[in-house]
Amino acid sequence: MTDAPGAGAANSARSCIYLDHSATSWPKPPEVVDAVVNAMTACGANPGRGAYSMALAAARLVFESRRACADLLGVPDARDLAFVSGCTEACNLMLKGLLVPGDRVVVSSMEHNAVSRPLHVLSLGGVRVDIVQADATGTVHAGDVERAVRAHATRAVICQHASNVTGAIQPIGDIADIAHENGALMLVDGAQAAGHMNVDLAALDVDAYAVSGHKGLLGPQGVGLLYLRPGLDVAELLQGGTGGGSSEEESQPQGRPERYEAGTPNTPGIAGLGAGARLWLAHGEEWRAQEQRIFRGLKEGMSAIPGVTVFGPASDEPCVPTLSLVSDRMDCDRIAFLLDRRYGIAVRSGLHCAPWAHRTIGTLETGAVRFGVGYGSTSDDVAAAIAALTELLA
Amino acid sequence: MTPATSRFVAYGFASVHDALAAESALASAGVAVIVIPSPRVLGELCGIALRVDPASARAAESALEVAGLPPRASAEIDDL
Structure with a gap:
C-alpha cells in the first residue's frame, strides 16, 4: 500500500492536492462527518x-x-x-488560569502565537517571560532549558510538543523532569502532536497539555481539549x-470537567473529535507509519531541488510530518500562489502564526512555504508537489 | 381505590459526567438503571440522577464504590 489512510473514497471528491495538514486536516474521515451529522440530527x-x-x-x-480522547x-x-x-x-486557559504577577516563566523560542500572545499580555501585567533559544532545526535542548530554569525561581516551563514550522519534536519528558526538579510546572502546547504522534500524557508527566481537535486528531474545526493534572x-x-x-x-x-465548560458545548464538534480519536485508537500505529513514510519522501524530494533550503530535523530524526522551505529563486508567497493556481496544490506561505519560530530558524524576514501531510495524503500527492516545485523553480 | 405504589432509589452525582460514568459502571455490574431528571429531594446536585430498584440498592452502591463514583446524595422515593 502506498497511500495514507483515507486516500480511497475520501480522495475521489478532492478538489486539490491538500498539503496543509499542519493548519487543519482535510478531507475529514467519513466516520467524523457522520458523527457530526448524527450529533446535529439524531x-x-x-x-x-x-x-x-x-x-x-x-x-x-x-x-x-471524552472517554475516547482520554x-x-x-x-x-x-x-x-x-x-x-x-x-x-x-493555551489561554492554562496560562491565564495559572500565572499571576510576579511569576517567572521559561518558554521556548519556537512557540506559536497561541502561547506567545497570551504571554505578552501576562508580561504586561507583571509576569516575567524568559525565552530559551532552540537550534536552527527548531529543536529545543533540555540542557538549555535546565540552565534557564536554574537561573531564577521559575513558576512554569512552557514548550510546544512539536513545531508547526519545522516539525521538530521537543523532548517534553526530559523538560518536564527538569521543570519538576526545580519546582516549576510543565505546560505544553500540543497542537501539532496528537494524532501524528503517540501522545501518552501519563508517561510524559506534564501539568497541563493543550490539544487541537481539528488537526492531527481529524475532528472538525472549533473543538479542542485541555488536560490538567489531577489537583x-x-x-x-x-x-x-x-x-x-x-x-x-x-x-x-x-x-471537573464542568468548571471549564461553561455554556452549551459544541456537541457536533465534540462528537466528530470523538470519532477521530476512535479512528486513531483503532489504526494509529499503521497510520502513523504511513504518514511518516510519505513525509520522508516529501522531505527528501524537496531537499534535492536546486536552490531550496528545507528547515527541520534531518530526515532520519523523529518529527511530525511538517516542513518549511525557502528558495533562492522565488519568494514564498509567489511559490504558494503558483502551486495553487497552476497545479492545484494547497500549501501555506508566510509566518504560520509563529514569528518566534521563524526568527529562530532565520526566516522572519522572508517567511517560508510550509508543507504538511496527513490523513488522505498519498505518495502521488507528494510526487506531484515535488515535480511542481521543481518545474516552478527551474 | 388506592393507586398502586412502588419505590425506587435515586442517586445524585456531582456532575453529568459522573452520573453517566456511574450509569456505565452499574450496567457493567449487571444492575438495572434508568437515568432520570434529578429529583428535588437530592438537592439539585446534578441535572440528571440514576434510578435503581431498592432490591438492587446494595449491589448498586457496592459497584459505585468499586468504580470510585460514590453518589453525592441518595433517597428512596415513592413512585406514584
Missing part, C-alpha cells in the same frame, strides 16, 4: 441539560467522546480533559451554566 438536544431521551443521547455523545491520550481519568473551542483557548488548581476563564452542579449557587462548580 442527537441535536442540549447535552446535560435534561433527562429526556435526545438530551441523554447528546450527553452520552459528549461522555463517550484513552487515546493516556489520561487515566477522563474528567481531567476539558472540551474547549480549540488549542488556542486551551492542579487552574482558574476558569468563563463562568456560566453547566447543566449539572447546584444551579442555585452563585459560584462556578469547581469539579
Whole structure:
C-alpha cells in the first residue's frame, strides 16, 4: 500500500492536492462527518441539560467522546480533559488560569502565537517571560532549558510538543523532569502532536497539555481539549451554566470537567473529535507509519531541488510530518500562489502564526512555504508537489 | 381505590459526567438503571440522577464504590 489512510473514497471528491495538514486536516474521515451529522440530527438536544431521551443521547455523545480522547491520550481519568473551542483557548486557559504577577516563566523560542500572545499580555501585567533559544532545526535542548530554569525561581516551563514550522519534536519528558526538579510546572502546547504522534500524557508527566481537535486528531474545526493534572488548581476563564452542579449557587462548580465548560458545548464538534480519536485508537500505529513514510519522501524530494533550503530535523530524526522551505529563486508567497493556481496544490506561505519560530530558524524576514501531510495524503500527492516545485523553480 | 405504589432509589452525582460514568459502571455490574431528571429531594446536585430498584440498592452502591463514583446524595422515593 502506498497511500495514507483515507486516500480511497475520501480522495475521489478532492478538489486539490491538500498539503496543509499542519493548519487543519482535510478531507475529514467519513466516520467524523457522520458523527457530526448524527450529533446535529439524531442527537441535536442540549447535552446535560435534561433527562429526556435526545438530551441523554447528546450527553452520552459528549461522555463517550471524552472517554475516547482520554484513552487515546493516556489520561487515566477522563474528567481531567476539558472540551474547549480549540488549542488556542486551551493555551489561554492554562496560562491565564495559572500565572499571576510576579511569576517567572521559561518558554521556548519556537512557540506559536497561541502561547506567545497570551504571554505578552501576562508580561504586561507583571509576569516575567524568559525565552530559551532552540537550534536552527527548531529543536529545543533540555540542557538549555535546565540552565534557564536554574537561573531564577521559575513558576512554569512552557514548550510546544512539536513545531508547526519545522516539525521538530521537543523532548517534553526530559523538560518536564527538569521543570519538576526545580519546582516549576510543565505546560505544553500540543497542537501539532496528537494524532501524528503517540501522545501518552501519563508517561510524559506534564501539568497541563493543550490539544487541537481539528488537526492531527481529524475532528472538525472549533473543538479542542485541555488536560490538567489531577489537583492542579487552574482558574476558569468563563463562568456560566453547566447543566449539572447546584444551579442555585452563585459560584462556578469547581469539579471537573464542568468548571471549564461553561455554556452549551459544541456537541457536533465534540462528537466528530470523538470519532477521530476512535479512528486513531483503532489504526494509529499503521497510520502513523504511513504518514511518516510519505513525509520522508516529501522531505527528501524537496531537499534535492536546486536552490531550496528545507528547515527541520534531518530526515532520519523523529518529527511530525511538517516542513518549511525557502528558495533562492522565488519568494514564498509567489511559490504558494503558483502551486495553487497552476497545479492545484494547497500549501501555506508566510509566518504560520509563529514569528518566534521563524526568527529562530532565520526566516522572519522572508517567511517560508510550509508543507504538511496527513490523513488522505498519498505518495502521488507528494510526487506531484515535488515535480511542481521543481518545474516552478527551474 | 388506592393507586398502586412502588419505590425506587435515586442517586445524585456531582456532575453529568459522573452520573453517566456511574450509569456505565452499574450496567457493567449487571444492575438495572434508568437515568432520570434529578429529583428535588437530592438537592439539585446534578441535572440528571440514576434510578435503581431498592432490591438492587446494595449491589448498586457496592459497584459505585468499586468504580470510585460514590453518589453525592441518595433517597428512596415513592413512585406514584
